[in-house]
Amino acid sequence: MFDTMTTTKVVGGLCGTFLVLLLGKWAAEEIYHVGAVAHGDEEVAQAYSIDVPESGAGGEEEAGPSFEEVFASADAAAGERVFGKCRACHKLDGANATGPHLDGVVNRDIAAVGDYAYSEALTSLEGAWDPAALDGFLHDPRGYAPGTKMSFSGLPSVEDRANLIAYLESAGG
Template sequence: MTMTKVVGGVCGAFLIYLLGGWVAETLYHVGGGHGEEVAAYVIEVEEGGGGEEEPEQDFETLMASADAGAGERVFGKCRACHKIDGTNATGPHLDGVVGRDVAAVDGFSYSGALSEAADTWSQENLFHFLENPSGFASGTSMSFAGLRDAEDRVNLIAYLDSLDG
């Protein structure tokens, strides 16, 4: 008699499982052969042209239009790790960084990857470094993701360059 109860319980559970699947399928049915189904709303999309990217300007043109005032606002992203008062923080100080030799701040321990990537922090080297630090100097300990906007980068470089006096 106990075995009959166990088999009955298993069969009952299986029946509930099948009925639950059938109910769920009817409640949440998505498409598939039940006549003409019409979308609730349609988003109009233009067929032509779409998604053309702007032609990238060369570095000299971007640098000529750089705004140091806007660069000071961009520097807010750097302020968490870098100082401009001559003292080191998580990162080295950025006083006089434009034109300075790479890894040249006394008292700061660099990762070594920067020296392999460039000799000096020229404006153009800074431009490429700020876009993607780990791409420019693979193995750098700088964890910043970078500045994707080219105008932000040149504005920041102009601001850092203006600090030199």
């Protein structure tokens, strides 16, 4: 079925293909070189550089209204739409899902749902879920309670957090 000539053709075809790919890679690197280029005695990177001012904390928010100011005029109806992001893991009917139920969560003690297995990160916290504590947790759950089981990355918008807390307060009995 296979004779010596067929095997030679197959091996030659593979080697030829490999050679074409190597030559193509070499040509592309010569045409689109992205590494540093030496100009005289100085080493210069071939790219545009954009000056970005360094911030002290890395991710500081822009100055804006405080949470208390936004929460005073929060819209529970808008918060119901934001709750759509929470609905996959939390319920408002008193039944636990992947996360604990959020029925009456505003001003409830932290880790107070008896039939839910909280992470040690939340059981070690003291106090209650007042609006300010909920704001901090919803902004950055892993930063507020390092080691939490909640995989949600947080709500960066202070308006969304305030509206969500107002909705939870109005819907939570």
